[in-house]
Amino acid sequence: AFIGSLSIALVLVLFNRLALIPRSSLLFYPFLLIIFLGLPRLIFRVLNEHSFNFLLTDQAHPKRVLILGAGTSGDMLVRDMLRIRGNEYMPLAFLDDNSRLHGGNVQGVPVLGNFDQLVETIETMQIDLIIIAMPSASDEQMRRVVDLCKGCELPVMTLPKLDQLVNRQVNFGALHDIAIDDLLGRAKIKLDWNIISLGLHKKVVMISGGGGSIGSELCQQVAGLNPTALIIFERCEYNLYKIELQLREEFPDLVLYAHLGDIVDSVAIRHILAKYKPEVIFHAAAYKHVPMLQSQAREAVRNNILGTQALVEAAVEYACKTFVMVSTDKAVNPTNIMGATKRAAEILCQTMNENSNTSFITVRFGNVLGSAGSVVPLFKQQIAKGGPVTVTHPEINRYFMTIPEACQLILQASAMGQGGEIFVLDMGKPIKISYLAEQMVRLSGKIPEQDIKIIYTGLRPGEKLHEELFYTDEKLAATNHPKILLAAHRHNDIEIVMTNLRQLTEDCNDYNQQNIIKGVKQIVPELQI
Structure with missing residues (x-):
């Protein structure tokens, strides 16, 4: 002016x-x-x-909000609340363990003290809602904060992880109720997307089992890396329909081929590889339900071993450059058929790596939160029905990882591998299933044992108390990524392996369960059944 x-x-x-x-x-x-x-x-x-929002609404009493975390995310959240929702929510105070912030103000809202003052602050200020604004918090920090909130009997909301925020924008619409993922999978993973992108950019990529929990997430992440084409191979018609619909909606320019079929069908596998010539294959198709497969060894062997063999041999024949085998911690010292079949698939991939021009890489990790067949969906159903929640043993524990985290590390490992490696994902500390059940009950607003009973049913067939991520003779070595370890593996003779696989095929064709189990033990002598 x-x-x-x-x-x-x-x-x-x-x-x-x-x-x-x-x-x-x-x-x-x-x-x-x-x-x-x-x-x-x-x-x-x-x-x-904010200042005159009360003139624009009939709500006379906005909810009184306490925010845990006075950092950048808390600042952006309060700004959004005051600007858009000042008539519904009134941020009254912050709590933060950073002592330098105490006594200060964020957007005019005072920072009163640390998290230990939670109960006192709630009573003094008559709080109606607690918001955790700590998207970069570790799982230990989140557990501590949620444990403090448990006794307050107030609704608690939180922000998603930082890497899951859309454009890293913090706003009120991003808030959601506390989920079990927030307690067990918040450690942020740093990936080298340049290396990952180089491995998949402008490449023809195939994903077997692409409609499953891991497979569908792999499809999403690979689609975002601009491959030349993405081929999905899936036996479940509905799962294939869902992932195809989702990918075509989110990635309209993606060249996508969705094929219905079974990996045991070598004719279909060879037809697809001959037609599209994929350069990278992610093999995520597998049966994985331990108790069910324990009594159905033939189906486990056909799908997990012979199906893998069909895909592996086709990959070699049609000059696929990289084959990534998605394995499990149950393949280590297996006490069940499922784990033994996955270990046999690992051995097959290592053997073929030594005898072909295709690079075979194995990625091994533990349980995935929310995947099909995991305990989390089961516990949710049991809690919704009013209980009881069934846990097999009070001391049983498992390694857990979120689906996006597992898939990101699979992509990172595939980019790092040269061929023949077994990469073991660092799963952190194992979590007791009983703790998981208790937390899920509390997150539903109930009190364990008082509102919903937790009962122990005993270990199921083939189930172990504690899973392992590697054999004792597989000396772990560090890699360039802190969350990925390299396990040394023993040499396997290809003639012996192929002879055992031919015998397994005959036993499956004869439906001879006893011989099938003996045949699996020939490949995996450490199987304890």
Whole structure:
């Protein structure tokens, strides 16, 4: 306004020496300009953001909110609440363990103290809602905060992990109720997306079992890396329909081929590889339900071993460059058929790596939260029915990882591998299933044993108390990624392996369960059945 006024004054001086123009008007003009240009904008912003929102709603009593975490995310969240939802929610205070923030203000909201003052603050300020604004918190930090919130009997909401926020934008719409993933899988993973992208960008990629929990997430992440084409091979019609619909909606420019079929069908496998010539194959198709497969060894062997063999041999024949085998911790010292079949598939991949031009890479990890057949969906159903929640043993524990985290590490391992490696994902500390059950009951707003009973049913056939991620003779070595370890593996003779597989095929064709189990033990002598 002042620069404009000065420019006008200079022009008028040069034009007519300010003849017939009152000098006072040049003094008042910039102030009037500021008022008439700025005041309407100021009034609109004040009305829109927070100060007079109570005039625009019938809600006389907005919810009183306490926010845990006074960092950047807390600042952005409060700003969004005041601007958009000041008529519904009133942020009253922050708590944060960073002592440097104590006594300060964030968007006019005071930072009162650390998390240990939670109960006192709730009682003093009559809080209605607790919001955890810590998207980059570790799983230990989240557990501590949620444990503090448990006794407050107030609704608790949180932000998703930082890498799951859309464009890293923090706003009220991103909040959700506390989920078990927030307690067990919040450690942020740093990936080298440049290396991953180089391995998959402009490549033809095939994913077997692409409609399953791991397979569908792999499809999503690979699709975002701009492959030349993505081929999905899936035996479940509905799962294939879902993932195809989702990918075509989210990635309209993706060249996508969705094929219905069984990996045991070598004719279908060879037809697809001959037609599309995939350069990278992610093999995620497998049966994985331990107790069910324990009494159905033939189906486990056909799918997990012979199906893998069909895909492996086709990959070698049609010059696939990289084959990534998705394995499990149950393949280590297996006490069940499922684990033994996955170990046999690992051995097959290692053997073929030594005898072909295809690079075979194995990635081994533990349980995945929310995957099909995992305990989390089962516990949710049991809690919804009012219980009881069934746990096999009070001491049983498992390694857990979220589906996106597991798939990201699979992609990272595939980019790092040269061929023949067994990569073991660092799963952190194992979690007791009883703890998992208790937390899920509490997150549902109930009290364990009081509102919902937890009963112990005993170990199921083939189930172990504690899973392992590697054999004792597989000396683990560090890699360039802190979450990925390299397990040394023993050499296997290809003639012996192929002879055993031919015998397994005959036993499956004869439906001879006893011989099938003996045949699996020939390949995996450590099987304890």
